[in-house]
Amino acid sequence: MEFIPPFPPRPKTALPVFKLLRLGMQNFLSIWEDKAFEYQTMSMQLLARQVVICNSPDTVRHAFVTHAENYERKSPQMRNALSPLLGDGLFISDGETWKQRRQMVVPVLHTTRLGQFAPVMVQTACELGDKWATLPDGSTIDVLKAMAQLTAEIIGRTVFGQTLGSDRTQEVVDAFSEYQKYVDQRDLTSLLGLPSWIPRRHGAKIGQSAARIHAILDGIIADLRRTEDDGSVIRMLMKDGTLDATALRNEAAVIFMAGHETTANCLAWAWYLLSQAPDVEARLHEELDTVLGARAPTLADVPRLVYTRAVIEETLRLYPPVPLLAREATHDDTIRSRKVKAGALVIVVPWLLHRHRLYWRKPDHFMPERFLPGSPDAPDKYTYVPFSIGPRICAGLSFGLTEAIICLATLARTARLRLAPGAVVEPVCRLTLRPGDSLPMTVWARTPRPGAQVAPPAAPAQGCPVHHG
Numbered sequence: 001m002e003f004i005p006p007f008p009p010r011p012k013t014a015l016p017v018f019k020l021l022r023l024g025m026q027n028f029l030s031i032w033e034d035k036a037f038e039y040q041t042m043s044m045q046l047l048a049r050q051v052v053i054c055n056s057p058d059t060v061r062h063a064f065v066t067h068a069e070n071y072e073r074k075s076p077q078m079r080n081a082l083s084p085l086l087g088d089g090l091f092i093s094d095g096e097t098w099k100q101r102r103q104m105v106v107p108v109l110h111t112t113r114l115g116q117f118a119p120v121m122v123q124t125a126c127e128l129g130d131k132w133a134t135l136p137d138g139s140t141i142d143v144l145k146a147m148a149q150l151t152a153e154i155i156g157r158t159v160f161g162q163t164l165g166s167d168r169t170q171e172v173v174d175a176f177s178e179y180q181k182y183v184d185q186r187d188l189t190s191l192l193g194l195p196s197w198i199p200r201r202h203g204a205k206i207g208q209s210a211a212r213i214h215a216i217l218d219g220i221i222a223d224l225r226r227t228e229d230d231g232s233v234i235r236m237l238m239k240d241g242t243l244d245a246t247a248l249r250n251e252a253a254v255i256f257m258a259g260h261e262t263t264a265n266c267l268a269w270a271w272y273l274l275s276q277a278p279d280v281e282a283r284l285h286e287e288l289d290t291v292l293g294a295r296a297p298t299l300a301d302v303p304r305l306v307y308t309r310a311v312i313e314e315t316l317r318l319y320p321p322v323p324l325l326a327r328e329a330t331h332d333d334t335i336r337s338r339k340v341k342a343g344a345l346v347i348v349v350p351w352l353l354h355r356h357r358l359y360w361r362k363p364d365h366f367m368p369e370r371f372l373p374g375s376p377d378a379p380d381k382y383t384y385v386p387f388s389i390g391p392r393i394c395a396g397l398s399f400g401l402t403e404a405i406i407c408l409a410t411l412a413r414t415a416r417l418r419l420a421p422g423a424v425v426e427p428v429c430r431l432t433l434r435p436g437d438s439l440p441m442t443v444w445a446r447t448p449r450p451g452a453q454v455a456p457p458a459a460p461a462q463g464c465p466v467h468h469g
Contacts, residue, residue: 003276004365005318028351028429043338049344057383058336061382062335070329074094074326076328087253089251090254104237117158118406120154121158125407128146138444140420145173160220160252161235162220217253221252259399266321271439272425272439285449288409292448294448302402308408317360318355321432350386354384414445423440
């Protein structure tokens with residue numbers, strides 16, 4: 001049975017500018033006309049800003065790879081939205097600051113360190129699975145909240161080298177949610193060409209949310225300075241000695257935001273999609289029973305969890321955690337004969353690209369098999385960009401994919417989730433793409449099927465276990 005998961009209604013024609021801005025404030029996914037899923041480039045004048053949409057493999061490659069230096073800088077909206085929280089952190093910095101921070105952060109999140117991180121991921125997911133096992137069948141949980149707490153705890157243990165505990169993880173999760181709630185998706189100030197120092201809408205509330213997160217991070221970093229633990233990511237950044245206290249906290253905030261929020265959203269969406277596609281869920285369980293049986297996964301199992309990975313990658317296609325990648329042109333340029341002025345917004349929209357009718361068969365369907373080895377539906381590398389692409393590709397790509405695969409495999413071995421009666425799921429994009437503000441689901445115990453042919457543990461994985469370099 002094929003399943004088409006929810007997406008917002010698509011207007012038949014392009015929206016007038018002010019209606020587009022109004023709808024974009026409520027949900028960025030609602031502004032795209034039906035034909036936008038077929039166009040290969042689009043351009044418009046949005047108040048004082050030229051906007052160019054790159055919606056084909058060649059235009060994505062042009063902006064994000066071959067001419068990446070001209071489009072290195074994040075959009076004013078993204079910089080203004082995140083600077084209260086991230087300061088000059090890697091995600092929104094550019095120029096020499098970005099190059100220096102990138103050189104520092106990439107090695108500490110490198111694929112070669114997954115052997116250190118993976119056991120923490122497994123242990124943390126097993127703890128949640130044990131907690132679910134104590135619940136009566138049919139108990140209702142908020143899966144979006146549960147996945148956010150899970151990934152926040154994993155980040156706490158791997159990045160900061162310590163257990164955060166339920167109180168601090170919930171404080172961080174709540175503060176991130178509150179921060180997103182008050183971000184102005186439109187940023188009319190920058191669209192009107194006004195300077196960045198002009199106060200933004202909800203500025204005070206955003207500052208309060210950021211301060212809550214900063215207080216937690218500052219406390220954790222202060223604790224680390226008093227310990228001798230050398231294994232955490234932050235301790236490795238401390239060793240360099242280049243970053244002052246504020247810069248160190250900014251990078252910690254980047255890693256925390258990127259590492260917990262995006263993976264949590266992906267996992268929440270994956271649970272929802274599995275609950276609506278019994279054939280996919282059955283095939284997933286068959287793989288888990290065969291590869292793992294009654295034991296928890298290890299990093300060495302990840303390359304053999306081929307269908308589990310396909311479920312995660314198809315989830316990232318349908319619901320990319322960051323569905324808009326916007327840059328600001330430094331100099332004049334030409335993209336597919338379209339003149340691009342310096343200062344223009346040049347945008348790759350994974351929400352459009354991942355559902356483009358020219359590049360995907362049944363683009364709105366949930367079909368994990370398209371990501372299986374040898375599939376004729378395998379995507380072009382420039383039509384599937386859930387972690388961006390080019391020099392600014394996500395530094396934690398391998399970490400995030402491995403984490404999602406391990407967590408789903410660990411939990412799905414012993415639990416099934418079903419959408420709670422009466423629950424309505426609609427994708428909503430603020431800074432990231434979420435299934436609304438909550439995802440109520442019921443949890444049911446599961447055991448591996450009797451007689452499964454369980455494969456023995458594999459040898460330690462060499463290289464990236466998710467085939468990304």
